[in-house]
Amino acid sequence: MAALMLVAxxxxxxxxxxxxxxxxxxxxVSAGQxxxxxxxxxxxxxxxxxxxxxxxxxxxxxxxxxxxxxxxxMTLGRLAVASAGGVVVYAVFMAAxxxxxxxxxxxxxxxxxxxxxxxxxxxxxxxxxxxxSVAAAxxxxxxxxxxxxxxxxxxxxLAALVSVIxxxxxxxxxxLIPAVLAPVIAALVRRPVRLHLWHLAVGLAMVVVLAxxxxxxxxxxxxxxxxxxxxxxxxxxxxxIVGTLVPVFASYDxxxxxxxxxxxxxxxxxFDPWGAGRGTLLAFVTWPMPSAWFQSYRDEVLTRFWGGGxxxxxxxxxxxxxxxxxxxxxxxxxxxxxxxxxxLRRLTLxxxxxxxxxxxxxxxxxxxxxxxLVAVRTDTVAAIWWCxxxxxxxxxxxxxxxxxxxxxxxxxxxxxxxxRQR
Numbered sequence: 301m302a303a304l305m306l307v308a309x310x311x312x313x314x315x316x317x318x319x320x321x322x323x324x325x326x327x328x329v330s331a332g333q334x335x336x337x338x339x340x341x342x343x344x345x346x347x348x349x350x351x352x353x354x355x356x357x358x359x360x361x362x363x364x365x366x367x368x369x370x371x372x373x374m375t376l377g378r379l380a381v382a383s384a385g386g387v388v389v390y391a392v393f394m395a396a397x398x399x400x401x402x403x404x405x406x407x408x409x410x411x412x413x414x415x416x417x418x419x420x421x422x423x424x425x426x427x428x429x430x431x432x433s434v435a436a437a438x439x440x441x442x443x444x445x446x447x448x449x450x451x452x453x454x455x456x457x458l459a460a461l462v463s464v465i466x467x468x469x470x471x472x473x474x475x476l477i478p479a480v481l482a483p484v485i486a487a488l489v490r491r492p493v494r495l496h497l498w499h500l501a502v503g504l505a506m507v508v509v510l511a512x513x514x515x516x517x518x519x520x521x522x523x524x525x526x527x528x529x530x531x532x533x534x535x536x537x538x539x540x541i542v543g544t545l546v547p548v549f550a551s552y553d554x555x556x557x558x559x560x561x562x563x564x565x566x567x568x569x570x571f572d573p574w575g576a577g578r579g580t581l582l583a584f585v586t587w588p589m590p591s592a593w594f595q596s597y598r599d600e601v602l603t604r605f606w607g608g609g610x611x612x613x614x615x616x617x618x619x620x621x622x623x624x625x626x627x628x629x630x631x632x633x634x635x636x637x638x639x640x641x642x643x644l645r646r647l648t649l650x651x652x653x654x655x656x657x658x659x660x661x662x663x664x665x666x667x668x669x670x671x672x673l674v675a676v677r678t679d680t681v682a683a684i685w686w687c688x689x690x691x692x693x694x695x696x697x698x699x700x701x702x703x704x705x706x707x708x709x710x711x712x713x714x715x716x717x718x719x720r721q722r
Contacts, residue, residue: 324555579598579626620676
């Protein structure tokens, strides 16, 4: 999915030349398109190379391996506590800081005044509604070798919906994607399945919904009194599947291509300085700190063109390729993308050998995998920290589980029929 996102940004968006007359937030980026395409292809090829290099070895061997001492399966009661815990803490924080009326404003849709109001919320707080998806994933993982009843499946689905609804009210998709993907990946790990036509249909439906959300998330995009769900369904019905998907490739969803086309030439010519570590390593170390303490390299680049940092007045993101290129050119793109490919492949290998992995290791891997698509599309440094916050929620949920007294020996046969039971 990460590779497909890069293809959409650097392979499909350039085909929509009709976006150029409108400009990129007031700038003509046509002169930098070749450079942006080179950056994107370097990233994509290097990512694939990293995946290839990490694919050797790690072959399963027959026999029995002891499962590490870990946790017993999650109970429905603990699932309820874990899923509701983060949402309750989030609700209490919001009500104490902004008053109960803030929830009505959130459900009414995104607006400039609301964005200004919520601008000071610590990011770790905005991730708290993800507790439902984390708890759902943990329940599925801890029951990966056991049959689940219909009641349990409904409970897991409800827990995940708690997160989906909670993060949707925030008005962006940075957490919506992992909120959906984490329990889905956990379900696939628990019960590997063959790909069927209905899976593709469900996947397409999810993509259409995600593509439509930006068009109805603001209060101004809805009719007076219209709910988010009603506006979403109405938009999809009016535009159709094709009409909903096509704007993605000419909108801010893939604008990273244009951002690189704008900022890249001045960096390449030496007119503007490279980040030289400030856009990656230093940005990572200082990300949790208040932005008022100093100007980040990301804000420095934005200020060159729009006179202010993120949101003053705009905040385009540069994607994995852009973050790396702004920091040191194509060589940094190649090295960083190879490392990203190595990491992504390691994650898939852990998921493929889920029978041997401990519950905690598998949960952390599922969470990290759910952020892969977000990380390659947005500011990658930011996405890494969001992933850390979600992993923190996972650690809290894991701490609720009772511990095994003895290690459990399980056969290393991942595709055994007993593991395919519901």
